[in-house]
Amino acid sequence: MEQAHLNALFDPKSIAIIGASPDNQKIGGRPLSYLQKYGYEGVIYPINPKYEEMNGLTCYPDIKAVKAQIDLAIIAVPKSVVLETMKKCVEQKVRSVIIFSAGFAEVDEEGEQLQNEISRLAKQNNVRVLGPNCLGMFNVSKGVYGTFSTIIEDEKPLKSNIGFVSQSGAFGSHVFTLARQHRIGFSYFVATGNECDVDVADCIEFLANDPDTDVIACYIEGTKDGDKLIHALKLARKNGKPVIALKVGRTSVGMKAALSHTGSLVGADEVFDTVFKQYGVYRAETIEEFLDVTYAASTLPFPKGNRVAVFTVSGGVGILLADQLSANGLTLPETPKLVKEKLREILPIAGVQNPIDTTAQISYMPTLLEDFMDSVLSSGEYDSAVVFLGFAGLKLDSLEDRITTLKAMKDRFKDIPQIVVTINSNESRKMFSDAELCVIEDPSRAVTVSKALQFFANRKEVDAEETVLAEQKDVFGASTLLTEYGSKKILKQFGVPITEEKLARTADEAIQYANEIGYPIVLKGMSPQILHKTDKGLVVLRLKNNEEVRSAFERLKTIIEETEGAEFEGVLVQEMLNQDSIEMVVGSKKDPIFGQIVLVGMGGIYIELLKDVSMRKAPVSIREAEKMIHELQASPILQAYRGKPPYDVAELSRLIAQFSQFIVTHEEKLLEVDLNPVMVFPEGQGIKVADGLMKLEKQVIHS
Numbered sequence: 060m061e062q063a064h065l066n067a068l069f070d071p072k073s074i075a076i077i078g079a080s081p082d083n084q085k086i087g088g089r090p091l092s093y094l095q096k097y098g099y100e101g102v103i104y105p106i107n108p109k110y111e112e113m114n115g116l117t118c119y120p121d122i123k124a125v126k127a128q129i130d131l132a133i134i135a136v137p138k139s140v141v142l143e144t145m146k147k148c149v150e151q152k153v154r155s156v157i158i159f160s161a162g163f164a165e166v167d168e169e170g171e172q173l174q175n176e177i178s179r180l181a182k183q184n185n186v187r188v189l190g191p192n193c194l195g196m197f198n199v200s201k202g203v204y205g206t207f208s209t210i211i212e213d214e215k216p217l218k219s220n221i222g223f224v225s226q227s228g229a230f231g232s233h234v235f236t237l238a239r240q241h242r243i244g245f246s247y248f249v250a251t252g253n254e255c256d257v258d259v260a261d262c263i264e265f266l267a268n269d270p271d272t273d274v275i276a277c278y279i280e281g282t283k284d285g286d287k288l289i290h291a292l293k294l295a296r297k298n299g300k301p302v303i304a305l306k307v308g309r310t311s312v313g314m315k316a317a318l319s320h321t322g323s324l325v326g327a328d329e330v331f332d333t334v335f336k337q338y339g340v341y342r343a344e345t346i347e348e349f350l351d352v353t354y355a356a357s358t359l360p361f362p363k364g365n366r367v368a369v370f371t372v373s374g375g376v377g378i379l380l381a382d383q384l385s386a387n388g389l390t391l392p393e394t395p396k397l398v399k400e401k402l403r404e405i406l407p408i409a410g411v412q413n414p415i416d417t418t419a420q421i422s423y424m425p426t427l428l429e430d431f432m433d434s435v436l437s438s439g440e441y442d443s444a445v446v447f448l449g450f451a452g453l454k455l456d457s458l459e460d461r462i463t464t465l466k467a468m469k470d471r472f473k474d475i476p477q478i479v480v481t482i483n484s485n486e487s488r489k490m491f492s493d494a495e496l497c498v499i500e501d502p503s504r505a506v507t508v509s510k511a512l513q514f515f516a517n518r519k520e521v522d523a524e525e526t527v528l529a530e531q532k533d534v535f536g537a538s539t540l541l542t543e544y545g546s547k548k549i550l551k552q553f554g555v556p557i558t559e560e561k562l563a564r565t566a567d568e569a570i571q572y573a574n575e576i577g578y579p580i581v582l583k584g585m586s587p588q589i590l591h592k593t594d595k596g597l598v599v600l601r602l603k604n605n606e607e608v609r610s611a612f613e614r615l616k617t618i619i620e621e622t623e624g625a626e627f628e629g630v631l632v633q634e635m636l637n638q639d640s641i642e643m644v645v646g647s648k649k650d651p652i653f654g655q656i657v658l659v660g661m662g663g664i665y666i667e668l669l670k671d672v673s674m675r676k677a678p679v680s681i682r683e684a685e686k687m688i689h690e691l692q693a694s695p696i697l698q699a700y701r702g703k704p705p706y707d708v709a710e711l712s713r714l715i716a717q718f719s720q721f722i723v724t725h726e727e728k729l730l731e732v733d734l735n736p737v738m739v740f741p742e743g744q745g746i747k748v749a750d751g752l753m754k755l756e757k758q759v760i761h762s
Contacts, residue, residue, distance in 0.1 A: 064187045065265055068155035068257065069247065070201055071130035072101045075122055075153070077144055078135035079105035081113050086159055086207040087135035090195070093204035097215050100202060104129065122147050129153045133195070133205050138162035138173075141191065145177050149184045156181075157205045158190035164253050165192050178255040187261075193252025194228030199245060200271050206248075210235050217244025220273035221357050222266035224249040224259055226280045234278070234346060242492035243354050246271045260284065263291035267298050276353040279306045285334070285653035289676065292338040301356045301515045302340045305349045306331055330650045333674040339518035341511050351504050352511040358497045359476035361516035364442035365389045367509060368435050369414035370428070371447040372421055376502050377414030380445060383506040389513060392440050401434050421448075422457065429464040436472045443512065444477045445505050452483035452491075452498070462494050469496065476512055478505045535728055539755045542585045543592075544631050546732070546751040553721050555714065557748045560633040566612040570605045572632040578603050579635040583750075584615035585628035590752060595622065601635060608632075636749060641697060641706050642736035645715055645748075647677065647722045649730050657719040659684075659711075661693045662736035669693070677719035684715035697739065704741045711739050711746055730754040 076091050083092035087107070091114060094103055104127075105113040108120040119125050122132060122144075132153045134144050141160050148156055163174035174191060181188045189196060195206035199218040204211065210232045217239060225231030228250040235248060246269065249262050259279055266272045275295055282288045295302050308328060335342045341356075343349035367389050371377040381391055391413045394402070402411040406427060410416030415435060421427050428446075436444065451461055469477055479491070479498045491498040499505045535541070535549065547557040559576050562585065563569035573580045584597035592598050595618060599611040612630050619627045642662030650656050653676055660672035673687040688694055688708055699705040714737065722729055731754040738747045 064154045064185060065257070065261060067130040068157070068187050068189060069196065069198055069203070069249075069265060069269075071155070071203060073104065073128065073130050074099070074101060074203075074205065075104040075106055075119075075125060075129045075132045076135065077106040077122055077132055077148075079107050079110075079113060079118065081110070089207040089209075089212075090133055090135070090205055093197075093206070093211060094202070097204055097211075098202040099204070101130075102127070122151050122153070125151070131155045131157065131205065134158045134160060134190075135207065136160060138170075142173060142176060145180055145188075149180055149186060153186060155187040156189070157193065157195050158188060158252075159193065159195060159207055160190075161192040163191045163255075174253060174255050181256045186256075188256035189249070190252040191255060194231065194250035196247065196249040198247050206250075208232055214239070216248070217242065219244035219246060219357060220271065221245050221276055221353055222247045222249075222262075222269065222272035222274070223276045223353075224251065224262040224266070225278040226251050226254070226259055227278060228252065230278050234276075234350065237346065238350055238354075241350065241354070242488050243350065243357075254283070258282065258284070258287075260288040260291040263288070263302065264294055267291060267295040267300055273300060274353060274357040275300055275302045276349065277302065277304050278349075279304055279331075280308055282652060285650070289334060289338060289653070292334070292340055296339045296518065301518070303343055303349060303353045303356065303511075304335060304340050305343045305346065306335070327650060329674070330653055330656055333656065334653055334676055337675050339515075341514050347504065348507055351499060351508050355476075355478065355497050355499075355508040355512060356515060358495065359478070359512060360474055361512055362442040362476055363474065363516070365513055366392050366440060366442045368441040368444045369447070370432060370435075370444065371414050371416055372419060372449050372451075373447065374410060374414075374416045376447050376449075377410070377416055380447065380502050380506065381414050383503060384445075384509060387506055387510040389506075389509055394435065395438050395440055398434050398438050402431060405430050405434075425460055426464075428461070429467060432464075432468045433471070436468070436475055441475065443475055443509060445502075445509065446477060446479050447502055447505075448479065448481040450482045452481040452487035452500075455484070455486060458487055458490060462490055462496065465496050466494050478508055480505045535725075535753075535755055539757050540587050540590075541753040541755065542587055542628055543583065543750050543752060544585050544628065546753040547748060549753070550721070550734075550748060550751065553717070555717065555721075555748060556746060557751075558633050558636065560631050562629040563612065563632050564629045566609045569612045569630055569632050570608050573602070573605070573608045576632060576634050579637070580608065581631075581633040581635050582608065582611045582615060583631040583633060584619050585631055586619045586622070586625045587628065588625040589619065589622060633749075636738050636747065638740055638744070640738040640740050643711060643739050644733065644735035645711075645718055645737050646734060647718070647729065647732045649726070655719075655722040655726050655729070657687075657715060657722065659687050659715055660691065661696075675719070678723045679716055679719045681712050681716045684712040684719070685709075687715065688712060706739045707742050707745055708739075709742075711737070714746055714748075728755055730756055 078087035079091050080088035082088045104125050105116055105118045106122050107118055110118040112118055132148045136144055138160050162170050164171040194208050197204045197206055199216050223245050231250045251259055266275045367384050369377055369380050394411055394413045399411040402409055417431055479496055480502050482500055544562050551557050561572040563572055580602045582599045583592055589595050597615055602608050615630050619625050644660050644662040646658050648656050655677040656674050657677040658672050658674040671692050673690040697706045697708055734748050734751040736749050738749050
């Protein structure tokens with residue numbers, strides 16, 4: 060039912076405009092004007108008690124006077140009567156609503172309460188609401204223009220396969236205007252406003268299922284529901300639709316501004332970054348990149364590999380492209396020997412090494428570009444091409460020939476994305492657009508596009524996460540912080556390999572346990588109030604006999620007892636791990652929006668020093684965990700090198716996957732878990748968790 064009503068919002072067969080006006084300069088007049096001017100084929104019901112007729116249509120005094128099913132009601136009335144109007148829409152069984160009116164949660168507490176009441180009405184009656192405080196939406200193919208924006212006042216929007224959703228109306232208008240200047244159209248344009256009901260995730264999900272949309276572009280400030288957003292992103296990837304996001308709020312200042320703007324929860328930016336990478340979303344840094352990548356993804360196939368052929372009229376630009384493509388993970392394979400010979404036959408003075416320099420002779424030899432591109436791309440050695448033509452876009456007298464060549468190459472090599480680079484005029488942009496060729500005006504921007512296309516080519520479904528979670532029994536007790544001993548005792552129940560250890564309350568117990576485990580031994584003082592044991596001198600290594608154990612025990616107990624507010628839990632007697640190993644850390648943090656995030660990095664002090672960490676939304680499969688390890692800059696240390704054997708990445712991957720299941724199972728209880736260090740032994744010898752801490756949510760005690 061919810062999806063059906065979302066369809067009624069984006070593809071309505073009947074629209075009521077409450078607060079309609081015959082004046083197309085007024086907020087209530089613009090949607091009526093646009094619907095009539097741009098060919099909406101459904102039924103329009105203007106609602107305004109001041110008129111009996113409007114723009115040739117019967118005008119109704121009240122929505123309750125309309126005796127027909129209404130798919131969409133546009134509310135363009137003052138804030139003071141919005142709630143009353145919403146109630147009438149509910150009574151009339153309207154299926155969806157757009158609220159233009161402002162002055163709600165974005166303004167003050169009173170406005171927030173009013174908005175919450177609208178939200179409650181919407182949910183109780185299954186009415187989908189876009190807004191309030193929103194610019195509205197349009198569906199180009201169906202001529203639905205539920206917006207008061209002036210961006211379409213003079214010209215009907217261009218139609219394309221790009222769906223665009225923005226949490227900011229002004230940002231959306233800016234991007235729309237820039238896109239139109241570059242001959243880029245849209246299937247849908249949606250500005251979500253305050254998101255009292257329909258949010259950016261709803262829109263992405265709708266576009267992921269929409270047959271007229273192949274590419275989804277979104278401007279995001281934040282989200283209130285991380286799981287819902289992930290579901291939408293997964294659906295887009297499953298349906299083969301690339302998502303390009305411009306997510307703001309990277310800094311604390313930006314996050315604060317975003318929170319005040321939309322009222323969305325913003326969340327830690329690195330977690331958004333993690334979620335985007337995990338679910339195949341390309342994150343743009345600038346509006347220019349956002350538009351370039353969206354446009355290219357909508358017009359070009361994705362490459363089958365990272366091998367690029369560069370054709371250029373400038374040797375200097377060829378070198379620039381070679382440098383930047385290589386720096387972005389793309390390769391420029393050498394031109395095959397037979398192809399080189401063929402190119403020299405065509406033009407002896409050409410630079411036939413990739414990048415391939417056609418020189419200025421391209422202007423005097425009409426078939427030169429086609430002959431060169433055909434010879435090179437036919438070799439099967441290249442997956443994509445960048446064609447730099449200088450200012451050819453300004454030479455309209457010869458541009459038709461260039462476009463004919465490029466179109467022939469596009470048709471001949473359908474699986475090879477070809478990016479044309481040239482400075483353009485409005486006329487040449489239209490010519491390229493009509494020929495359905497991808498043209499970018501700057502070589503460096505073409506490199507960014509190439510990198511993005513490669514990103515989408517590599518975007519695959521992550522392995523299906525295990526959905527059968529462990530039993531959610533309470534293994535934590537009443538504490539909010541568990542020491543290493545308490546944490547590892549719990550992990551052991553879930554099959555996590557930990558060091559052999561026992562907790563001693565007396566020196567005699569410590570000696571007994573040391574002899575049972577076997578020397579050398581490690582002693583660690585345990586106190587829930589002292590998190591960093593090393594800083595307090597609470598770790599003693601390589602103890603060799605009973606006397607050393609007794610002395611160390613008394614020293615550790617004294618340190619804890621002399622620390623203000625610290626409680627002595629005991630001394631942990633632990634095996635000393637002497638074999639060759641690499642220290643890693645496996646941990647989790649509970650994000651307020653996306654829930655449990657699992658991370659891996661170099662262990663010991665290095666995680667804080669180097670900040671070399673890979674993260675995922677939990678749970679993850681063993682294969683995805685292995686990808687996390689290989690993403691680390693330090694991952695080569697785990698591989699075989701200079702005679703040293705490789706370390707047990709397989710068992711570390713298994714631990715990460717197993718741990719990710721554990722933290723999701725106990726999502727509500729766990730705030731943060733830190734397994735540091737995890738000792739990774741040579742391949743085939745496994746791993747052991749040598750230390751760990753768990754921070755737990757405070758329990759709410761109901762009287």
